[in-house]
Every structure is written in structure tokens, then in C-alpha cells.
Amino acid sequence: MAVTGFMLVCFISVHLLGNLSVFFGVDAINIYAEKLHSLGPVVWIFRMAILLLFAVHITFGIQLTVENSSASPEAYAIKKRLKTTFAAESMIYTGLIILVFLLYHLLHFTVHVVHTDAVSAVQTLVNGRPDVFTMIGKSFNSAFISIVYVIAMCALFLHLSHGLQSFIQTFGLNNGKTQDTVTAIGKLAAIFYGLAYIAIPLAFLFHIVKI
Amino acid sequence: MNLTLHVWRQKGPQDKGKLVTYPAKDVSSDMSFLEMLDEVNDKLIKEGKDPIAFDHDCREGICGMCSSVVNGRPHGHQEKTTVCQLHMRQFEDGADIVVEPWLAKAFPIQKDLIVDRSALDVVMQAGGYTSCHTGGVPDANSQLIPKEIADFSMDAAECIGCGACIAACPNSSAMLFTSAKVSQFAVLPQGKAEAKVRVLEMTKAMLDEGFGNCTNHYECQEACPKGINVKFIATLNREYLKSFI
Incomplete structure (x- = not known):
């Protein structure tokens, strides 16, 4: 879980950097998208690798959940939560929300089969490049689409707020002195990822970034 | 002190088990939790009933034998304390106390609060x-x-x-x-x-x-x-x- 989780965090970091280019005008994200597409087979190898990572991470996550529920089949009449968090307890659920979102996200911005009115903008050329910026902007001008993305990114925030500190512990990089700091940094980083990703749909929804 | 206990009773490994309520009357606040259970058991034995089975050995907090979840917390709510060193002064008079065994597939229940x-x-x-x-x-x-x-x-x-x-x-x-x-x-x-x-x-x-x-x-x-x-x-x-x- 920790190894694939760490690699997926690397992926969402790069993905976020690319996506934040929407804040730098029409051309920024269009140039970025064009560069990505010009890589040809490399981008496909990268996509397949990411999908494989997701598949392994999800398979392990489900296996872990099944094994752990089988190790602990009975429930106490009363059980006090001592240290764990809602984020830690809901990892499988936030993970599954992210999985459903991932499929939707791919159908939306990669395969272009949902919200076709908005994504058709990518067929138009602006300064000789496919207009990815308007495709994103038109999509997020819809409150429904923005809310879906915001909910999914809240799930991502919860997943990361446990996952980030958890992989440091699993890699054995923690010790008594670093534990609290690692947990705090993990939560702060999760807040950063959550807010940064949420900022994109909200910026278009509230016309802070105009198409 | 007067308390109401809700204790997990299970006749054997194959039995289903359930929480059974017992009153614990005139409990001294200086007693340990296990001494309180001893007194409840004395009463049960006198009434001809099966006493509550629980694990214990040194009663000094170092042997690791006692194993009860008290009000949803293993060994009760006092930090860094085994249930044998948990004293009744830690509870309020009139309190309801739920006592359960360790629950895990690797720890099959033998009887009541005793697990293997x-x-x-x-x-x-x-x-x-x-x-x-x-x-x-x-x-x-x-x-x-x-x-x-x-x-x-x-x-x-x-x-x-x-x-x-x-x-x-x-x-x-x-x-x-x-x-x-x-x-x-x-x-x-x-x-x-x-x-x-x-x-x-x-x-x-x-x-x-x-x-x-x-x-x-x-x-x-x-x-x-x-x-x-x-x-x-x-x-x-x-x-x-x-x-x-």
C-alpha cells in the first residue's frame, strides 16, 4: 500500500502542477496539454503505468480490508476511539470514492464521452492548439460538475491526511521524536493538495477565472 | 459505591454469549476492579449461580494475564494501568460498567472474560x-x-x-x-x-x-x-x- 501510495502521490503532485496552469491564462494549459500529447507513445506508457499503480493499490486496499475484517469479526458492545481518526477509519470508503471519481474523470476529460457540450470545446483551436482551457472552464461553470469534483477532492484530502503519515511509518522512517511532526506535516500536505485541487473547479464556478 | 455491571457471559467457545446485568452493591472505592468482581462472584456462588470467569495472576500489573475491556477500553479508562490495578475510586457511584473480553479471531473466547x-x-x-x-x-x-x-x-x-x-x-x-x-x-x-x-x-x-x-x-x-x-x-x-x- 505504502509503495504504490507513495508513487500515486508523486503522480497527483505532477498532475496538480500541470492543472494549476489554468491560473496562468488560456495558453498555459493549452501548451502543457499539447506538449503532453506530442510525447505520443511515452504518454501512453505513462498512463498505463499509472493505471497499473491504481490497480495494484486498489487490489491491496481491498485485500487488506477483507483480511482485517476477518481478523476482527466481532464488535464490542461499547468501543471508545482512542487515537485513530475518521480519515484512518474511512480509508477504504474514501479510496472507493476516489476510484469512482477516477473513472468519471477519465470519461469526462480523457475519453470525452460525458458532458459532451462542454468538452466539445477541445475541438476548437486557439493559437493553433486544442482549447483545453475552455473545455475545463465550460465544464466547471456547471455547478453539478464542480460539486462532484469538490466532493471527490474532499475524499482525496481525507485519504491523504491518513495515507501520507502512514507511509512514512510503514517505510520505517519514523521514530519517537519525528512521529508528531510527521503526522502534522502529512495533514498539512493533505490540506494543501485538497485546497489546490478544489481551487480549480471553484475558480471557474465563481468566475474568478473567466473563459 | 453501588454499581451496575453488564458482563459478557459465554459458557464455552461454541456458545453465542451475551451481556448479563448484575448489581454490585456496597463496593469499597479502595477495591481493585478484580476484587470487585471477586465480591460479585462470592454473591453468585452463594446464590448457586455460575461465577464470572476472568483471567488474573499477579494482580500487580506486571503479569499480563488480566484481559477485560471496560466501558469500551482495554483495561479501562485509566492510562497505563492494567485492569487489576484499576481501582473502583476511578468510577462514579451509580455508574453502569460494561465488561467484555478481548475480541479477536486469534483470541478465541474460552469462557466469559477468558480468552486463549x-x-x-x-x-x-x-x-x-x-x-x-x-x-x-x-x-x-x-x-x-x-x-x-x-x-x-x-x-x-x-x-x-x-x-x-x-x-x-x-x-x-x-x-x-x-x-x-x-x-x-x-x-x-x-x-x-x-x-x-x-x-x-x-x-x-x-x-x-x-x-x-x-x-x-x-x-x-x-x-x-x-x-x-x-x-x-x-x-x-x-x-x-x-x-x-
Whole structure:
């Protein structure tokens, strides 16, 4: 879980950097998208690798959940939560929300089969490049689409707020002195990822970034 | 003090079991929790009823035998205290107290509050030892060990193997127990010889015995009557990775 989780965090970091280019005008994200597409087979190898990572991470996550529920089949009449968090307890659920979102996200911005009115903008050329910026902007001008993305990114925030500190512990990089700091940094980083990703749909929804 | 107990009663491993309510009247606040149960049992015996079965031995908080979840917390709500050292002055007069056994697939209930914890022995047997020379007794302190290393090992060795970590863990994982046992040897020169085999064998035994996987909830550390820190889990993970190098 920790190894694939760490690699997926690397992926969402790069993905976020690319996506934040929407804040730098029409051309920024269009140039970025064009560069990505010009890589040809490399981008496909990268996509397949990411999908494989997701598949392994999800398979392990489900296996872990099944094994752990089988190790602990009975429930106490009363059980006090001592240290764990809602984020830690809901990892499988936030993970599954992210999985459903991932499929939707791919159908939306990669395969272009949902919200076709908005994504058709990518067929138009602006300064000789496919207009990815308007495709994103038109999509997020819809409150429904923005809310879906915001909910999914809240799930991502919860997943990361446990996952980030958890992989440091699993890699054995923690010790008594670093534990609290690692947990705090993990939560702060999760807040950063959550807010940064949420900022994109909200910026278009509230016309802070105009198409 | 007058209390109302809701105690898990289960005739045997195959029985379904249920919570049964008993009044505990005129309880002295100076009694330990187990002494209070003794008094309730005296009354049950006099009434010709089956007394509540519970595990105990030293009653000094060091043997790791007592094993009850009191009001949803292994060993009760007082920090770093076993249930035998939990005194009734920690409870309010008139309180309702729910007493349950450790619940985990690896700890089958034998009767009432008694569970079979021999799975922990299996984990110990798998690698919780060091080989040593026979023959003459070596001089004391012939092998110098830095104070912080000795302290680290002693902190890990404080684990009494009661199983509260497993009872508290949402996954019934024995990672804190296993990590304490691995760590107490891993940092000492005497433990280096078998370090690789130890961590692999003990981790394997832990999973084979039906304990769950650690997902870093850290409930174990809070429930531990000896305050074993989850830093030992990181040490185990480190030892595990090192074993492949």
C-alpha cells in the first residue's frame, strides 16, 4: 500500500502542477496539454503505468480490508476511539470514492464521452492548439460538475491526511521524536493538495477565472 | 459505591454469549476492579449461580494475564494501568460498567472474560529469543551498550504481552506486541545474530495466527498499560526492509 501510495502521490503532485496552469491564462494549459500529447507513445506508457499503480493499490486496499475484517469479526458492545481518526477509519470508503471519481474523470476529460457540450470545446483551436482551457472552464461553470469534483477532492484530502503519515511509518522512517511532526506535516500536505485541487473547479464556478 | 455491571457471559467457545446485568452493591472505592468482581462472584456462588470467569495472576500489573475491556477500553479508562490495578475510586457511584473480553479471531473466547492468548506465545516462539554461549558466566558489562540503546530496548521489553493492543486495534493486529518483541533484541549486540530471521519469522507467525494487518491507527499505543510506543512498529518495519538487503 505504502509503495504504490507513495508513487500515486508523486503522480497527483505532477498532475496538480500541470492543472494549476489554468491560473496562468488560456495558453498555459493549452501548451502543457499539447506538449503532453506530442510525447505520443511515452504518454501512453505513462498512463498505463499509472493505471497499473491504481490497480495494484486498489487490489491491496481491498485485500487488506477483507483480511482485517476477518481478523476482527466481532464488535464490542461499547468501543471508545482512542487515537485513530475518521480519515484512518474511512480509508477504504474514501479510496472507493476516489476510484469512482477516477473513472468519471477519465470519461469526462480523457475519453470525452460525458458532458459532451462542454468538452466539445477541445475541438476548437486557439493559437493553433486544442482549447483545453475552455473545455475545463465550460465544464466547471456547471455547478453539478464542480460539486462532484469538490466532493471527490474532499475524499482525496481525507485519504491523504491518513495515507501520507502512514507511509512514512510503514517505510520505517519514523521514530519517537519525528512521529508528531510527521503526522502534522502529512495533514498539512493533505490540506494543501485538497485546497489546490478544489481551487480549480471553484475558480471557474465563481468566475474568478473567466473563459 | 453501588454499581451496575453488564458482563459478557459465554459458557464455552461454541456458545453465542451475551451481556448479563448484575448489581454490585456496597463496593469499597479502595477495591481493585478484580476484587470487585471477586465480591460479585462470592454473591453468585452463594446464590448457586455460575461465577464470572476472568483471567488474573499477579494482580500487580506486571503479569499480563488480566484481559477485560471496560466501558469500551482495554483495561479501562485509566492510562497505563492494567485492569487489576484499576481501582473502583476511578468510577462514579451509580455508574453502569460494561465488561467484555478481548475480541479477536486469534483470541478465541474460552469462557466469559477468558480468552486463549496462546497465539502470542506462537509469535514469541517463532523468533523472540537470542542464542548465547554456554559455559562460564561472562563479566558484567563486558559488552558496552550506549545508554540510549539500553533504554530503547528496555522500553520495548516493558511489554507484558497482555494483548490490549490487539483488543484495541480495529484490525486485531498484533503489530505493537510483535514490534516490541522484535525491537527489544534488534538494537542490542546480542540480538544482531538472528535479526533477519527473527523479524521475518515473527511477522509470518503473527499473520499465520490470524492477527490482522497494521494500518497505523495507533489505538494500540493508547490502550497499552505499559505505554509501548508505536515507534517500535517503525523499528519493526525498518528491520523487515533491512532483512531483504
